[in-house]
Amino acid sequence: MQTIMHIVGARPNFMKVAPVMAAMAKRPGEFRQVLVHTGQHYDRNMSDVFLEQLGMPQPDEFLGIGSGTHAEQTAKVMLGFEPALAKHRPDWVVVVGDVNSTLACALVAAKRGVRVAHVEAGLRSGDWTMPEEVNRVLTDRLSDLLLTPSEDGDRNLLREGIGEARIRRVGNVMIDSLVRLLPEARKTPLVHELGLVRERFVLVTLHRPDNVDDPAALRVILDALAAIARAMPVVFPVHPRTRKQIQAAGLESAAGSIRFLEPLGYLDFLGLTDAARVVITDSGGVQEETTYLGVPCLTLRPNTERPVTIERGTNRLVARAGPAVARAFESAIADPARKTCAVPLWDGGAADRITDAIAAAGPRSAGR
Numbered sequence: 429m430q431t432i433m434h435i436v437g438a439r440p441n442f443m444k445v446a447p448v449m450a451a452m453a454k455r456p457g458e459f460r461q462v463l464v465h466t467g468q469h470y471d472r473n474m475s476d477v478f479l480e481q482l483g484m485p486q487p488d489e490f491l492g493i494g495s496g497t498h499a500e501q502t503a504k505v506m507l508g509f510e511p512a513l514a515k516h517r518p519d520w521v522v523v524v525g526d527v528n529s530t531l532a533c534a535l536v537a538a539k540r541g542v543r544v545a546h547v548e549a550g551l552r553s554g555d556w557t558m559p560e561e562v563n564r565v566l567t568d569r570l571s572d573l574l575l576t577p578s579e580d581g582d583r584n585l586l587r588e589g590i591g592e593a594r595i596r597r598v599g600n601v602m603i604d605s606l607v608r609l610l611p612e613a614r615k616t617p618l619v620h621e622l623g624l625v626r627e628r629f630v631l632v633t634l635h636r637p638d639n640v641d642d643p644a645a646l647r648v649i650l651d652a653l654a655a656i657a658r659a660m661p662v663v664f665p666v667h668p669r670t671r672k673q674i675q676a677a678g679l680e681s682a683a684g685s686i687r688f689l690e691p692l693g694y695l696d697f698l699g700l701t702d703a704a705r706v707v708i709t710d711s712g713g714v715q716e717e718t719t720y721l722g723v724p725c726l727t728l729r730p731n732t733e734r735p736v737t738i739e740r741g742t743n744r745l746v747a748r749a750g751p752a753v754a755r756a757f758e759s760a761i762a763d764p765a766r767k768t769c770a771v772p773l774w775d776g777g778a779a780d781r782i783t784d785a786i787a788a789a790g791p792r793s794a795g796r
């Protein structure tokens with residue numbers, strides 16, 4: 429029996445951890461599971477709603493870290509996590525994605541000689557100014573088992589000198605949650621409640637510091653979205669970071685007829701994504717979900733760590749906001765609404781492959 433400690437902290441973690449916990453729960457004699465929630469995200473609609481909708485257990489340990497600078501947040505997670513690790517003595521710590529909680533827990537585990545498995549390993553934007561890129565590179569370096577979603581992940585890791593024996597291509601575990609819950613998400617009453625018509629509205633999410641922390645940059649983006657909203661309804665569930673910046677800069681009036689909403693739960697958001705004509709985002713996960721669904725996506729960033737979404741033709745980078753957004757929007761709505769674009773191993777079976785890989789790698793004594 430191996431003890432597996434899973435880490436969640438921020439919104440994009442829940443939909444990656446839930447399928448892995450469910451897959452391991454199907455093999456009860458093999459795994460004892462412990463769930464740690466760092467509390468990096470804490471509002472109900474950034475955290476608890478995902479535990480509930482994804483059918484996850486209540487966390488065994490809640491660290492209550494909250495917000496802060498990168499150093500504060502990372503250090504607080506490390507301090508909070510170390511006693512939890514000592515208490516439960518896991519064979520593996522499983523971390524997902526690229527948020528501060530991911531790196532902090534991987535670092536504590538590695539220093540205490542506990543094996544680390546990184547789900548969503550190998551993604552690279554090549555942009556060292558992104559905090560997530562720092563987190564990805566360092567977490568991969570600290571991990572014993574690197575579980576990649578796509579071939580580019582393997583290539584990036586091999587190029588960085590990581591041994592092939594530590595890399596397993598398992599596919600995209602976020603898509604496991606999507607596949608399971610899409611039928612339910614499609615029943616969301618929200619499209620109707622908001623008076624929207626399927627494939628005749630635009631869905632927006634934005635939270636990258638580059639886009640939202642500088643009032644001038646945020647204003648240019650809101651102006652571009654307000655222009656689009658004159659042609660087609662624009663619905664924008666606003667991340668708390670972005671809400672704070674819009675309020676601080678007094679930009680509510682720049683919004684025109686953009687419809688701001690609170691952050692949505694997983695089912696409502698997935699239902700809206702599936703129904704949207706175009707999605708405009710800077711989210712990592714949303715680029716992947718739109719690719720799976722074949723929904724045109726405009727990503728307001730100069731680069732992406734998910735190149736497969738561009739290769740499949742659903743996702744397009746828009747490096748400069750302003751008129752370029754309107755042009756990209758016009759060209760997106762000139763395309764057919766949906767593209768068929770299956771990505772290998774984005775099939776709903778990634779969590780089973782992750783479970784197999786961890787089982788095969790064996791308990792603590794195996795060493796690197």
Ligand code: UD1
Pocket residue numbers: 438439440468469470471474495496501526527528529559560635667668669672712
């Ligand atoms: C974090 C991740 C980012 C990820 C995003 C997903 C890092 C470095 N960043 O960014 O990679 O894409 O989560 O959503 O880990 N806030 C609230 N309530 C909450 C959470 C946050 O009000 O429940 C506000 C606080 O003012 C906080 C700000 O949002 O200061 C930013 O939160 P933080 O976790 O630092 O970074 P995110 O921008 O959410």
Ligand code: UDP
Pocket residue numbers: 439440443633665666690691692693694695697698710711712713714717
């Ligand atoms: N999401 C959600 N409600 C929202 C916005 C996003 O449920 O209002 C989901 C989205 O479907 C995806 C995940 O949150 O599964 C992505 O998280 P986020 O964009 O916060 O982080 P990133 O992927 O950029 O790290």
